[in-house]
Amino acid sequence: MSEPILSAEGLHISYGHVDAVRGVSLEVQTGSLVTLVGANGAGKTSILNAISGLVRPRAGVIRFKGEDITKWPSHRMVKAGLVQVPEGREILAALTVAENLSLGGWHRGKTLRRNVDRMYERFPVLKERQKLQAGALSGGEQQMLAIARALIAEPEVLLLDEPSMGLAPKIVDEVFAVIDQIRQTGTTVVLVEQNARRALAAADYGYVMETGEISHSGPGRELLADEKIIEAYLGLS
Amino acid sequence: MQQFMDGIFLGSIYALFAIGFTLVFGVLDRLNLAHAAVFSAGALIGIEGVTRLGISIWLAIPLVMIAGAVMGILIERIAFRPLGKRHDAHFGGLISSIALGTIILALLQARYGPDTRRFPPEAFPSTRFEFLGATVSLLQVVILVISVSLMLILTWVVAKSKLGRGMRTIAENPHAASVLGLNVNRITSTTFAISSALGAVAGVLFTLNVNAASLGLGHAVELKGLAVIIVGGMGSLPGALVGGLILGLAEVYAVNYVGSSWRDMVAFGLLFLILILRPQGLFGARKTREV
Numbered sequence: 001m002s003e004p005i006l007s008a009e010g011l012h013i014s015y016g017h018v019d020a021v022r023g024v025s026l027e028v029q030t031g032s033l034v035t036l037v038g039a040n041g042a043g044k045t046s047i048l049n050a051i052s053g054l055v056r057p058r059a060g061v062i063r064f065k066g067e068d069i070t071k072w073p074s075h076r077m078v079k080a081g082l083v084q085v086p087e088g089r090e091i092l093a094a095l096t097v098a099e100n101l102s103l104g105g106w107h108r109g110k111t112l113r114r115n116v117d118r119m120y121e122r123f124p125v126l127k128e129r130q131k132l133q134a135g136a137l138s139g140g141e142q143q144m145l146a147i148a149r150a151l152i153a154e155p156e157v158l159l160l161d162e163p164s165m166g167l168a169p170k171i172v173d174e175v176f177a178v179i180d181q182i183r184q185t186g187t188t189v190v191l192v193e194q195n196a197r198r199a200l201a202a203a204d205y206g207y208v209m210e211t212g213e214i215s216h217s218g219p220g221r222e223l224l225a226d227e228k229i230i231e232a233y234l235g236l237s
Numbered sequence: 238m239q240q241f242m243d244g245i246f247l248g249s250i251y252a253l254f255a256i257g258f259t260l261v262f263g264v265l266d267r268l269n270l271a272h273a274a275v276f277s278a279g280a281l282i283g284i285e286g287v288t289r290l291g292i293s294i295w296l297a298i299p300l301v302m303i304a305g306a307v308m309g310i311l312i313e314r315i316a317f318r319p320l321g322k323r324h325d326a327h328f329g330g331l332i333s334s335i336a337l338g339t340i341i342l343a344l345l346q347a348r349y350g351p352d353t354r355r356f357p358p359e360a361f362p363s364t365r366f367e368f369l370g371a372t373v374s375l376l377q378v379v380i381l382v383i384s385v386s387l388m389l390i391l392t393w394v395v396a397k398s399k400l401g402r403g404m405r406t407i408a409e410n411p412h413a414a415s416v417l418g419l420n421v422n423r424i425t426s427t428t429f430a431i432s433s434a435l436g437a438v439a440g441v442l443f444t445l446n447v448n449a450a451s452l453g454l455g456h457a458v459e460l461k462g463l464a465v466i467i468v469g470g471m472g473s474l475p476g477a478l479v480g481g482l483i484l485g486l487a488e489v490y491a492v493n494y495v496g497s498s499w500r501d502m503v504a505f506g507l508l509f510l511i512l513i514l515r516p517q518g519l520f521g522a523r524k525t526r527e528v
Contacts, residue, residue, distance in 0.1 A: 052416065053415075054412075054415055054416070073420070073422075074415045074416070074418065075415070075418045075419060075420040075421075077418070078416075078417065078418025079418060083418070084416050086412070086413070086416045090410060090412060090413035090416060091413070092406060092409050092410055092413060093409075094409055095405075095406075095409070099402070102402075103402065103406055103417050103419075104417060106403075106417055106418050106419055107418055149417070153417075153418060
């Protein structure tokens with residue numbers, strides 16, 4: 001197997017006295033879609049935030065393209081090509097759609113204009129509403145905006161945290177279609193999802209998390225085929 | 238007319254002081270109560286430059302801005318950043334900035350002593366001329382020009398520049414700003430530097446205007462600066478400008494028509510009245526923060 005583009009080794013994350021993640025190791029191959037699934041509070045978001053530099057792990061090493069990035073500040077991660085679409089989308093509601101998009105290109109001065117135009121082509125609804133305050137968009141449109149905003153930063157690895165949360169089933173389909181398009185363009189995707197069945201079906205490789213640890217891992221379809229895993233860890237969703 | 242002019246000149250200095258105050262509040266939601274100490278320090282450093290080093294006031298003003306900017310960066314590093322992760326960071330920063338302000342004043346006292354200092358009379362040409370029936374000094378015109386241009390530049394920076402876009406993003410959602418790859422620490426630091434540079438220049442201009450600087454100088458304007466930004470609408474730059482002008486005018490008219498001992502009474506009474514009529518402040522579009 002080739003050198004993974006992103007890896008974590010022995011990751012421990014705690015908040016005060018609460019251990020959110022206990023000794024997690026994972027690997028993400030270039031161009032693949034890797035998913036972390038598991039119940040609420042299993043530590044999925046903590047891992048994503050550690051990779052984004054938003055929380056500091058207590059122990060462990062995170063590597064991106066062979067380099068130890070564990071202690072990098074978040075702005076350096078984004079500049080290097082590790083971009084997160086955060087849980088709850090975190091769009092800037094008082095700013096316009098266009099302003100939100102241009103913030104995505106904070107480190108991409110020269111290509112910003114072109115990237116924004118490309119996103120307007122890809123998400124025509126954002127072009128229609130570019131002058132509107134982002135807070136006025138529907139939940140699904142806000143999620144598209146958050147993804148588009150992250151893509152403008154030209155990520156090599158896109159980290160998606162619960163992109164289907166709170167969306168109607170039809171919109172969830174659209175979000176997963178977009179994720180599929182993104183990886184077809186060669187962008188590596190790490191997807192954190194509570195909607196485990198959808199995520200595993202789309203993923204090349206999956207990690208199942210339970211209370212801060214990885215309980216199972218394997219190719220997405222194999223995990224999905226294992227009824228015991230589905231029942232024990234992923235519920236009926 | 239004379240009073241109106243005098244009020245505008247005084248008010249523009251208050252506005253310059255308040256605008257630095259409100260900038261930090263608007264962007265970071267923090268009150269920097271060491272701002273008044275920077276104001277005093279700006280005045281005293283400016284006087285030392287002119288009297289002891291013999292430099293011209295035109296060189297002293299940019300030097301004071303740089304000194305102010307450095308102080309702002311230190312204030313952010315010492316009084317605010319270490320407490321930033323606490324859940325009571327607003328209150329913690331408020332208290333630690335009072336402490337740091339007190340330390341700055343003590344350092345100033347150690348260096349300059351407790352006596353009142355002045356710019357030498359020859360520091361500025363005492364040219365006067367008539368304007369619309371009022372006597373106006375060149376100094377007052379210069380004060381107004383400097384204050385207004387600094388405020389215009391700042392307004393442009395906040396509204397149009399990349400730095401300003403970063404400031405507004407952090408003001409709305411610091412977490413999203415980090416996720417988007419903004420260097421939140423650096424933008425915060427820069428905001429403090431700009432705010433304190435303006436506060437320090439305001440100190441020099443104020444001292445030139447009344448021709449006396451003492452350590453307590455900052456305290457006199459601190460409360461007024463707070464009143465101005467509350468009346469203007471917390472975090473609003475045009476609010477600070479208008480609030481400063483109203484306060485300046487109110488003080489000058491009060492001295493002329495009611496007597497100087499009524500000055501603060503009338504000025505603060507007026508501000509109080511504005512707040513009763515418009516509790517969110519003149520330009521307060523700020524919504525209550527989401528929890």
